[in-house]
Amino acid sequence: MEQVTFFRQTGWRIFIRVLLLFITLLSFAFIIAGKNYTYLLLLVPVICYQLLELYRFQRKAQDELQQFVESVHYRDFSRYFDVKHAPAELQPLREGFNQINTTFKVMSKEKETQYQYLQKILELVDTGILSYEGENGEILWMNESLKKMLQVPYLKTIHSLAKRDNELYNDIIALKPGEGKITKAHIEKSSFQILISATAFQTEGRIFKLIAFQNINEALDETESKAWQRLLSVMTHEIMNSVAPISSLADTLKNRLEKSVSHMPNKSAAIHDLELGIETIKRRSEGLLKFAETYRNLNKITTPNLTTIYIRDLFESLHQLMEPTLVQKNIELDIVLKDTDLELKADTSLVEQVLINLVVNAMEAVKDNPEPQIILSATYSPNRKIIVKVADNGPGMSEEVMDKIFIPFFSTKKNGSGIGLSLCKQIMMLHKGNIHVQSRIGEGTVFSLQF
Secondary structure, three states: OHHHHHHHHHHHHHHHHHHHHHHHHHHHHHHHHHOOHHHHHHHHHHHHHHHHHHHHHHHHHHHHHHHHHHHHHOOOOOOOOOOOOOOOOOHHHHHHHHHHHHHHHHHHHHHHHHHHHHHHHHHHOOOEEEEEEOOOOEEEEEOHHHHHHHOOOOOOEHHHHHHHOHHHHHHHHHOOOOOEEEEEEEEOOEEEEEEEEEEEEEEOOEEEEEEEEEEOHHHHHHHHHHHHHHHHHHHHHHHHHHHHHHHHHHHHHHHHHHHHHHOOOOOOHHHHHHHHHHHHHHHHHHHHHHHHHHHHHHHOOOOOOOEEEEHHHHHHHHHHHHHHHHHHOOOEEEEEOOOOOOEEEEOHHHHHHHHHHHHHHHHHHOOOOOOOEEEEEEEEOOOOOEEEEEEEOOOOOOHHHHOOOOOOOOOOOOOOOOOHHHHHHHHHHHOOOEEEEEEEOOOEEEEEEEO
């Protein structure tokens, strides 16, 4: 409303000036027609003055308008046009410019607030987000979640990703808008599965591509763990229900056979074979019951008892426990802990069980190495999560073995039960963490616990 008033006032001022000039020129024409040249001496200076004032007014208005256009062009909405000390005819113009600048300033603040609000939301989500120009691949924006997920502090173009992870780069480039694909992201010697989704948008004649990255390893691990728990629960229940009567019946048959044989003058070979067969049935039945009871342990742990513990105390306790075995097998255990104040919230007994299992596995792996070595370390990851590592210089593992080692019942040892690493994985999931393995044939193996 104020801007309308300003334009009306300015319009009336210009109209009055033009009207006065018209009247003066009309008078000038009448004087010339009436040949009253005496009055021309008075009228010519008035005409010149009016023309000069109109020109000066238009020139000042043009200069003021140019300054205002420059402030809008450079988005300098903080600029203030002095109204009080301006000529009377320019005061409405400057006042109007100030009002427009104020409006632009409010709009700019609202836009900036919305942008900052949206940016904060995108920074808080766990999903990684990347935006780049489709033509030259220039990256416009990537959130912190993606930087932590891929452990990449900065990327200038999407093509820079090819040097770090060529497989992931090719999948991103090949992904069409509206599509999604499960692929792998590779970090150092490990990899994890991610779901990438793409969309595209166009602005100012340029096409941009927006990629969302979601780490699905944890969801898959949780689903897989629950599936194994249900399977183990059913399997152990059925085994125990089926085998327990067999074991009991075998024991009864053995006792009755022994009583009957004691009254016989001579034992035949058939009776001896019968005793041996019953004994075998009993022994194997008890073995199956023990086997089923062992795997019940996977389902016993439900809720960890979380307490704050120092990692140095955890390592010291583990070293004291394992030292006699390490000395006996001539294995060197190095502990690397740069920050002695590292602490975490965990169930002490469960975490100790995980570390003991990993160290025992490492001892088995390095037994044939002439200089066996195990390294126990802890540090912060780039996303400020604590990572505990157990590394060995054993023979390493193939990718095929690494994909299976956390599956229940799978073991590379002749007498292994296949329960240890499965139990470790379940314990880490109960701590809202995870366990990863990195290994190369001939270079050794590293197990990483992330809390």
